[in-house]
Amino acid sequence: MKRVVLFGYRGTGKTAIGTVLARRLGVPFIDTDALIEQKAGRTIPAIFRDDGEERFRALERDAIAGLPASDVVIGTGGGVVMDPANMEQLRAHSSCVLLTADPATIGHRLAQAPRPALTGLPPKKEIAEMLERRRPAYAAAADFCVNTSRTTNEAAAARILGLLEHGTIPAPAREAAFRWFAATPLLAPERERLGELLTGPGHDPQTRFLGVAGWPCGHSRSPLLFNRLFLEYQLNCHYTRFEAPAVGPIMETARLIDAKGLSVTIPFKQDVMACLDEIDDAAREIGAVNTVVFACGTAYGWNTDWLGIKKPLAGHAGSRAVLLGAGGVAAAAAYALTDLGMEVTILNRTPEKARALAERSGCRWGAWDDFDRMNPDLIVNATPIGMQPDTHSPLRDDQLKKEMTVFDLVYTPPVTPLIAAARKAGCTTITGTEVFIHQAREQFRLFFGIDVPDTVIREILA
Numbered sequence: 001m002k003r004v005v006l007f008g009y010r011g012t013g014k015t016a017i018g019t020v021l022a023r024r025l026g027v028p029f030i031d032t033d034a035l036i037e038q039k040a041g042r043t044i045p046a047i048f049r050d051d052g053e054e055r056f057r058a059l060e061r062d063a064i065a066g067l068p069a070s071d072v073v074i075g076t077g078g079g080v081v082m083d084p085a086n087m088e089q090l091r092a093h094s095s096c097v098l099l100t101a102d103p104a105t106i107g108h109r110l111a112q113a114p115r116p117a118l119t120g121l122p123p124k125k126e127i128a129e130m131l132e133r134r135r136p137a138y139a140a141a142a143d144f145c146v147n148t149s150r151t152t153n154e155a156a157a158a159r160i161l162g163l164l165e166h167g168t169i170p171a172p173a174r175e176a177a178f179r180w181f182a183a184t185p186l187l188a189p190e191r192e193r194l195g196e197l198l199t200g201p202g203h204d205p206q207t208r209f210l211g212v213a214g215w216p217c218g219h220s221r222s223p224l225l226f227n228r229l230f231l232e233y234q235l236n237c238h239y240t241r242f243e244a245p246a247v248g249p250i251m252e253t254a255r256l257i258d259a260k261g262l263s264v265t266i267p268f269k270q271d272v273m274a275c276l277d278e279i280d281d282a283a284r285e286i287g288a289v290n291t292v293v294f295a296c297g298t299a300y301g302w303n304t305d306w307l308g309i310k311k312p313l314a315g316h317a318g319s320r321a322v323l324l325g326a327g328g329v330a331a332a333a334a335y336a337l338t339d340l341g342m343e344v345t346i347l348n349r350t351p352e353k354a355r356a357l358a359e360r361s362g363c364r365w366g367a368w369d370d371f372d373r374m375n376p377d378l379i380v381n382a383t384p385i386g387m388q389p390d391t392h393s394p395l396r397d398d399q400l401k402k403e404m405t406v407f408d409l410v411y412t413p414p415v416t417p418l419i420a421a422a423r424k425a426g427c428t429t430i431t432g433t434e435v436f437i438h439q440a441r442e443q444f445r446l447f448f449g450i451d452v453p454d455t456v457i458r459e460i461l462a
């Protein structure tokens, strides 16, 4: 039997339900908090009080790394989801169940069996604050969700057993979804694979589905990357392509197969926002979502493009930057550059669009020809100029100076005409592939709570 890992905030019933579930499955139940206390010979409040949270987290990581790989039910500490190293360990070869309860029920249960405070806040406020803070991490931890607010431990355990045996996608939904995919431009090998996983006689009801949503998206490297990462991290997931001319049917199909998440690409980054329940502040300010996480009936929207742009620029905080372009990816770039405290001027072929983006992102703006008066430290190209098959550079060679850093967001080809010219001029260069790598890393963390080293992604994409 694969191991079953229960996640959730304190007071959601992990220990009580885990004990019943383990008994019904005929396997041991291990509570990681109890294991830590046993190993340390002290209670968790005593460890926190005497040695601090960092020491507790180190003990927790050790305990989790030593857990059996199968035939066990594991109950975890409420904060375990915040540590990517723990999530990497716990998610491997596991069925992950998130237990939830409404804040009033949690408050009531904690009042019966008080535990040490996590913050200096009054109990009700603490629960609200902690649930909010951990929401993305709990969403990432959830393959299945069980709300324990108004149920007995026996009934909750029975519900989990049902999910393990039958999954969450009824047979007619699997068939309808497969018919939908079969009518999209999926290539034959992927269509056959999806057919086996959705409707084949040996399909595993616990397999979770993810994919890239776009039109077109046949060129996307995300299926290759994510499916290889699923193997690397032993996740029972499959990543496919949701390729259709409108985002509505894509979202319907994703919900039909209880998808775990979507990477959203051109032309749906704006349109998808209307289909979501909650949108992260950064994505809302940028005006685009490129990552959707589904958990416990809620669809969350995020933007990881800006993080993918910010990461390679970590050493450039405070620079004077020129941003070329004022479209979708330029909005994410403007957000990243201003977040790094840069003085940003947006130049665009259509100056009014530069002005509109500058006004909402706190930047300066100008017309394309203004470049010659700027002498920036950093140039970011957010136009498609130089993208295959185009062979132009957005700037003349004589506009590039060796003191400049040139970042081209275009990544096909890997070395664009702008990057080639910048290297010739002696500039520091950053290629668009870096954005893809870092945004995908952030996406994987939002999907599963696991932090993949850049090197692993680079190796897969090489």
Ligand code: NAP
Pocket (backbone or CB within 6 Å): 266, 305, 325, 326, 327, 328, 329, 330, 348, 349, 350, 353, 382, 383, 384, 385, 387, 409, 410, 411, 412, 432, 433, 435, 436, 439
């Ligand atoms: P978009 O919303 O269509 O915006 C395109 C921008 O480029 C607009 O400001 C447009 O100016 C300008 N532009 C287009 N053609 C031009 C030309 N011939 N001369 C001067 N300006 C021109 O596109 P997007 O979604 O922002 O994507 C832009 C590029 O970013 C894509 O082509 C892609 O290569 C790259 N990208 C990279 C990544 C990555 O992971 N590395 C992710 C996303 C996108 P007007 O306002 O005047 O039309």
